[in-house]
Amino acid sequence: GTARKERAPMHGSSDERTRTGMSPESLKRAFVDSMFYVQARYWEVATPHDLYMAAAYTVRDRMLERWIRTAETYRKADARTVCYLSAEYLLGPQLGNNLINLGIVDSARQGARDLGIDLQEILDQEPEPGLGNGGLGRLAACYLDSLATLSIPAIGYGIRYEHGIFDQKIVDGWQVEDCDLWLTNGNPWEIPRPLLRYPVRFGGHTEPYTDEHGRFRVRWVPELDLYGMAYDTPVLGFGNDNTNLLRLWHATAGRSFDLQAFHKGDYYGAVNAKVGAENITKVLYPNDEPEVGKELRLKQQYFFVSCSLQDMVRVHLQHAPNLEGFHERFAAQLNDTHPSIAVAELMRLCLDEHGMDWERAWEITRRTFAYTNHTLLPEALETWPVELFGRLLPRHLEIIYEINARFLDELRMRYPFDPERVARMSLIEEGPVRRVRMAHLATVGSFAVNGVAAIHSELVKSTVLRDFHELWPEKFHNITNGVTPRRFIQLSNPDLCGIITDLAGPGWARDAENLRTLEPHADDAAFQQRWQAMKRAAKERLAARIREATGAVVDPQSLFDIQVKRIHEYKRQHLNLLHIVALYHRIKQGTDSDPTPRTFVFGGKAAPGYFMAKLIIKLIHSVAEVINRDPEVNQRLRVVFVPNFNVKNAECIYPAADLSEQISTAGKEASGTGNMKFSMNGALTIGTLDGANVEIRDAVGHENFFLFGLTVAEVERTLAEGYRPWEYYRSHDELREVIDLLRSGLFSHGDPDLFRPLTDSLLQHDPYLLLADYPAYVEAQARAGDAFRDPAGWTRMSILNAARTGFFSSDRAIREYCRNIWQVEPMPVSLAAGNGSVP
Ligand code: OX2
Known part of the structure; x- marks a missing residue:
């Protein structure tokens, strides 16, 4: 990066400092300001939605101050960071929670009352970001809250679904689904990062070649590429100044893409492809079980995992010459198997993009990931048909086959007279339709596996992952869930x-x-x-x-x-x-x-x-x-x-x-x-x-x-x-x-x-x-x-x-993850100790 050498001058006047003051007086002034300068409205015509937006921007300014200081602190300390990879975050409304975590509920209520506004009415305006189905997504949201509260350097990575979980209407006693429109009136909590984008590729084929050192390598020649663009949401801690990052990826068609297709003269083909690319983050799959064979769902998973890992690699390379030590900088938690393709993607990045050899890449990969299992229901264990997988991600399928071949060799040595066990543990399920077993991929590619309650963790060990527990008993943990x-x-x-x-x-x-x-x-x-x-x-x-x-x-x-x-x-x-x-x-x-x-x-x-x-x-x-x-x-x-x-x-x-x-x-x-x-x-x-x-x-x-x-x-x-x-x-x-x-x-x-x-x-x-x-x-x-x-x-x-x-409390759960799985320490952020880079 191009770190600024000089700091911005500190603003000296008391007027300037109240820009983010917390008193009812400062909040009032900031609110009126936001109404005018951000929402572009004047009092007499302001709708309840305008009031909400002005309030949200007022609160956001106070969050950004902490957020920037936090980023600065973590970066300077070169801190080990938790990356929580989750296809779902069921955040719920933000304004009320942010007021609490900033400790300004009373000031805000007072300030609103002075202006003749009922705070509750403003709170009720907020549409909720329902980017999850149920327990799994809400757990991720509670964990973000606790990570920030415990001052743990952490990033939540996920998908910015344009439409979250459907709105349920009841007609004559039946459920009727209505499209969720949480973004239609704008989302004041997110910061779009148009320049923070990564290419994500699909399809095509692979081909071998010899690199400049005469080494055998594989190149992926994809058929389709698109971009993932970051939208950042600050996540406040409670009772401290730490403010972490939730980074959600939005799919857009790439520019290179446009040029190729448009220049071939196939204008409508290019338009269609563009629409296709943008569909990837259109809507959350509203099922708490996997969608069998839904191509778009696999694309979503790979899309957000690839963007997230590329982002982590970018950060790592700001501090290091190559991917050595990647697993020391990051602990990446796989929230169920939805992001487990990350195991193959990190291997690909190490091998194909950074020229690492297999053993080294595998060591780094296995020491980066940990996997949380959330279900034993057989119908909820994710598997993908090899045919679909290979068509969308040919290089990843090759890598999975290679991981599997090496793993099965190890197993045969260990259990020479037990071919059934070896078949049970394979990453590939054999049968009329061959399938990739994502839970096996996650287990083999991780240094830790945990269940979410004591009884569940025991059942994980004795049922779905029994053979793996016999092989690696020390890998298995329990972390009972918590809520904030x-x-x-x-x-x-x-x-x-x-x-x-x-x-x-x-x-x-x-x-x-x-x-x-x-x-x-x-x-x-x-x-x-x-x-x-x-x-x-x-x-x-x-x-x-x-x-x-x-x-x-x-x-x-x-x-x-x-x-x-x-x-x-x-x-x-x-x-x-x-x-x-x-x-x-x-x-x-x-x-x-x-x-x-x-x-x-x-x-x-x-x-x-x-x-x-x-x-x-x-x-x-x-x-x-x-x-x-x-x-x-x-x-x-x-x-x-x-x-x-x-x-x-x-x-x-x-x-x-x-x-x-x-x-x-x-x-x-x-x-x-x-x-x-x-x-x-x-x-x-x-x-x-x-x-x-x-x-x-x-x-x-x-x-x-x-x-x-x-x-x-x-x-x-x-x-x-x-x-x-x-x-x-x-x-x-x-x-x-x-x-x-x-x-x-x-x-x-x-x-x-x-x-x-x-x-x-x-x-x-x-x-x-x-x-x-x-x-x-x-x-x-x-x-x-x-x-x-x-x-x-x-x-x-x-x-x-x-x-x-x-x-x-999710604080207890996160403390256990930090100690028993991630090995990360708190990194408290002090707003007061800042020397002026933040106005
Ligand atoms: C849910 C589980 O069903 C629930 O028991 C658990 O509390 C929650 O995850 C958080 O761990 N999808 N949702 C779940 O599992 C899966 C898969």
Whole structure:
């Protein structure tokens, strides 16, 4: 780079310095300024959107100051940097979070009030960047927050999707997808970097040649090239001055490309190719499972990985003459297998572009990457047909074959009499269609592999990566997921934040173990009252939102029993429904013994092609319709579906929950993170021994958790012994009546076929063992209902949940990654110590 030799002069006048001051006065002045000079509006005609933009620019200026100082500090220190490679970042709205991390919420509110503006109204204007599907993308966003908060030099690399996760509309009880338009009104948080672009190539063929030293080399002659352009978003730490970088890549057609094609006289061909190039970052695939054989998806993956690695190489070469030491400068985390093509791409860069020999390149590559596994579901393990792979990335396929050949040789030496094991471990799955196994590529090409909750990490070792664990036991780790208490307590639940701060002081938001200060107050009557008032207010806010969004009226006194997450059969929203229908049935029969009034809240998106998940959404609405309008029932039960569950809605939902539904079939949910957000906000969990539920239950105390259901071992045994759901149906009267009600047409205006695919699946296969778990679930629900009728007892349990979930802060998780995997140290940034390069 062309580092400036001289520093900009320091601005001396006090006027200049208030440009980024934090007082209500400075914020006001900056806001008015931004309205005029950035948004180009004057007061009288400013729309709510203008107010939001001016506020965002005001906040951004204060972030940029920290960001630039951070970049300078890291660069000077030549600091080891974490690169988080993720196809998804579910960031959620930025303004509120940035105000918190800058510590200026009160000043901003004051400043806004002085100008006659309601800060909340401004916050509500922001469309959220929904660049992720669910837990995996939200985890990446929490980790960015914690990395900055812990002063760790880190870059998040990903894709700037023009359209994020679809907007969910509900029409006649069915999910309808609408295009997400988060960028249409402009995005004040990103800085486009038109000059920071890298070529990315696809297709063509490879050819051997001899280089000037007489060495054998391979050249890739691609068919197509395009460019990735950087868009940078600053990520503030909380309670420090560190501000890290999220760099998202946008695809554009290259100029060389234009010239070639246009000059050949094929104008329309060139135009088409240009459009094709730009399609790569058009839209997020809305499935939390891999898209089988979708060429564009593989292109997205390679596109962002290639840009990111080229960017890392550029930075490395600013400090070093060649790629030696690359793995010492960077630790690159692969967030699931989506970026695992990085293993082959770094090899290619080392071998083909930097003339390194194979052994050296492989050593550097294997010491650069670490891989996080997020799922054991066989249908979610990514593989790509060799044919497609070779057509798009011929050179990478060659490299993968070579990695595999060497790896298999090693295995044959190690296991000479076990060819089946060697075949199981191969990077290539043999069969009618040969496929590249991305999890194997990631495992072989990484120095560490981790699962996302204790039970999940054990299952990774004993199931999907068992052979690899036997070969390299020391490579395997567990890092239980975490969530950021800044967004999921401080921002979402200001009343709870106030309670904690009064007791524990403000330090808890950086050290969540301080939440334990609440514990001795769990039985204190006055404290309990304040706690109940906090919960009550949150429930009233949610009730108002529900009314606005759906027209449904719910009673904040009732037990708020909530399940929000992607809709999936393994998550078993329909088990929840079976219980609801059972309660309904009992009331109608007059056999009810649980008089606790309940409001059941659902929310979540279904993958657009996932028929069963969409049918579950329809069933939720259908059951809601019957229950909510039946006067015999609706004083006791209400069912609502909050449309378009996203980060913004979630912030309003978690604080309002009394009971959190975490009811996946044991062994299926890798971790879950919603479970943590609920518990931190004082909800009790009804759940199975799955994912992080296990550790949450141990942390909060078994007596403060409603456990039910088969364990992983019992699930395995049940299936192995030939599970016959029909027998549960036959022998359990209430269960039979509930399923018969679903088949009767009661919930489908007389159409007995509407929900048939669901009931048939339950009776014939029931792969997720709903019927086997039903009796235990209903029994645990009865315990929860009883417990809720003792307000003091319930409140005590609620307080203990919040007090004991500090472990599930993403700060703890990131500390573990830093120590056990990345070997990186904090590099604190001081704004105050700056000598004037920032105005
Ligand atoms: C999700 C997992 O399903 C969830 O259990 C976990 O909490 C989350 O990742 C974060 O680790 N796609 N999404 C996930 O896995 C995959 C694959």
